[in-house]
Amino acid sequence: MSIEKLYGGIEAGGTKFVCVVAGGPGRIVDEIRFKTTLPAETLERAIQFFRPFITSGQVNAIGIGSFGPLDLNSKSATYGFITSTPKPGWGNTNVLGTIQQALRVKAGLDTDVNVAALGESIWGASKGHDPSLYLTIGTGIGGGYVKEGRSLIGMLHPEMGHLRIPHNREADPFPGSCPFHGDCFEGLASGPAIEKRLGVSGAVVGENDPFWDIEADYIAYALVNYILTLSPRKIILGGGVMQREFLFPKVRRKVRELLNGYVSSKTILENIDSYILPPGLGNQSGSLGAIALAMQVDETKDDPRT
Amino acid sequence: MSIEKLYGGIEAGGTKFVCVVAGGPGRIVDEIRFKTTLPAETLERAIQFFRPFITSGQVNAIGIGSFGPLDLNSKSATYGFITSTPKPGWGNTNVLGTIQQALRVKAGLDTDVNVAALGESIWGASKGHDPSLYLTIGTGIGGGYVKEGRSLIGMLHPEMGHLRIPHNREADPFPGSCPFHGDCFEGLASGPAIEKRLGVSGAVVGENDPFWDIEADYIAYALVNYILTLSPRKIILGGGVMQREFLFPKVRRKVRELLNGYVSSKTILENIDSYILPPGLGNQSGSLGAIALAMQVDETKDDPRT
Numbered sequence A, B: 001m002s003i004e005k006l007y008g009g010i011e012a013g014g015t016k017f018v019c020v021v022a023g024g025p026g027r028i029v030d031e032i033r034f035k036t037t038l039p040a041e042t043l044e045r046a047i048q049f050f051r052p053f054i055t056s057g058q059v060n061a062i063g064i065g066s067f068g069p070l071d072l073n074s075k076s077a078t079y080g081f082i083t084s085t086p087k088p089g090w091g092n093t094n095v096l097g098t099i100q101q102a103l104r105v106k107a108g109l110d111t112d113v114n115v116a117a118l119g120e121s122i123w124g125a126s127k128g129h130d131p132s133l134y135l136t137i138g139t140g141i142g143g144g145y146v147k148e149g150r151s152l153i154g155m156l157h158p159e160m161g162h163l164r165i166p167h168n169r170e171a172d173p174f175p176g177s178c179p180f181h182g183d184c185f186e187g188l189a190s191g192p193a194i195e196k197r198l199g200v201s202g203a204v205v206g207e208n209d210p211f212w213d214i215e216a217d218y219i220a221y222a223l224v225n226y227i228l229t230l231s232p233r234k235i236i237l238g239g240g241v242m243q244r245e246f247l248f249p250k251v252r253r254k255v256r257e258l259l260n261g262y263v264s265s266k267t268i269l270e271n272i273d274s275y276i277l278p279p280g281l282g283n284q285s286g287s288l289g290a291i292a293l294a295m296q297v298d299e300t301k302d303d304p305r306t
Helices: A039-055 A095-103 A112-123 A185-189 A191-198 A211-230 A247-259 A266-270 A282-300 B039-055 B095-103 B112-123 B185-189 B191-198 B211-230 B247-259 B266-270 B282-300
Strands: A006-012 A016-022 A028-035 A059-066 A106-111 A132-137 A141-147 A234-238 B006-012 B016-022 B028-035 B059-066 B106-111 B132-137 B141-147 B234-238
Touching: A006 A039, A006 A112, A006 A282, A016 A039, A016 A282, A028 A039, A039 A059, A039 A095, A059 A095, A059 A112, A059 A282, A095 A106, A106 A112, A106 A141, A106 A282, A112 A132, A112 A141, A112 A234, A112 A282, A132 A211, A141 A185, A141 A211, A185 A191, A185 A211, A191 A211, A211 A234, A211 A247, A211 B211, A234 A282, A247 A266, B006 B039, B006 B112, B006 B282, B016 B039, B016 B282, B028 B039, B039 B059, B039 B095, B059 B095, B059 B112, B059 B282, B095 B106, B106 B112, B106 B141, B106 B282, B112 B132, B112 B141, B112 B234, B112 B282, B132 B211, B141 B185, B141 B211, B185 B191, B185 B211, B191 B211, B211 B234, B211 B247, B234 B282, B247 B266
Parallel strands: A006 A059, A059 A106, A132 A234, B006 B059, B059 B106, B132 B234
Antiparallel strands: A006 A016, A016 A028, A132 A141, B006 B016, B016 B028, B132 B141
């Protein structure tokens, strides 16, 4: 009997870490979740979790999807670091190097959303549809884009939650909550923006509240801009705000209305219900995406132990 | 004495065609320009121009940068066609196949802006800076993006001139000129939008006219969205409107102001003068880009004559 090959995945969030050992979806062998405290302590917990699997030879590659901003330029002296985050203690933290060196393992790092996009493209809602976009709309807004199995990283990684979109101040006088940009997409449509505007969490706002049309419009404006720039074959919307499923038909309708037939794709004109979708991996896009990244790393990187 | 290897390039515009035979910049051996009339006649003129170079064996690959929309999906039955253009006679025209079959030559097709972006990335202002973005702001607005030497094509090719951006109707009550979207980026900031709004061509509007601040703001809004989505290492702005060089400092200033330190790149924070640039190839980005595409095609495609 052969032992199944396993991989390690870390979903490194600003609030919590999820570490998994898995062979793929439905083949999760072990999992641990813990609060994100200070870097040394938090990364050490992850290291302790993975160590036995590495010692036993079952795992030799780890993928990490992390909150940011990250330095993903492999030629940079701070490659693999969380850079200028406002999260206390985490500025200038060598996440990739710490994991790699402590465990002497192949490891890869990408943004949380790029990793989720990768996971969805391999096992989830965008499987077989390349390129694809994954957007999370929750505490913050971020997007990841995968083309030919690889995430888009340029000079820096994208920060597509901060797009500037039309803001109808008559219908919605809320000035926006982004400390950098005021009424950018995240400043208008993230969970905290909703709560600040309405005084209560979006989770308790009734489905028939007229605010949801405003929210759907903002999401649609951003999606139209991504479609015109990146031309994905699938768009996946995750995150806490998108748990309100009634938003999907509103967003799809508005996207079609805004494009107004300009992007003459049958997918958009006739099949938009299967174009803009919730995640196929539910709340596991991030952790399974990290497993997918580990698989890629395993295929492409040299083993640090040899 | 060896004969220099040459390539054919076609800049297929809605108004005029430029055909060149060249080995690269400064090595243009022959060139012809003619008005875009009906497809059969126009493509035949291009074919006649190239035929002697192909017969002599000097050219065996042609690159085409064309107006669109184009079908660039190689699995599609109408791959290589101009599809639903409003230009009379050109709807459903097999541009790539016509050139390929008449000349029995390797040929490649991409959008005019993707091809210009490619040319700039090989010989122009973005040489050595990958990924890069080329934007033309003229009769229309379009953008091309090159990463690792290849243009971005997704489900369809990008149409990034049609982004939705904030429109300050108090300062600028002009409703926008785009027949599909009204006040999208192209509808607010293209040459025809300027002329429709001011009653005269932008070319004759004085440098101190307050309108130029409005124009620069729209361009900056769009650039910020591209930066946050595509994270290019260089942005090149071409096209008729950008001939007004005083727009560059205005655009750069506004981009920095809008990003507000959020994208913490030294390039943007300290060196924005060399980040947002005019084309390095002047008005030859398109025709030389087509030569660059021909070179790529020559390396990767099989010869149709063998």
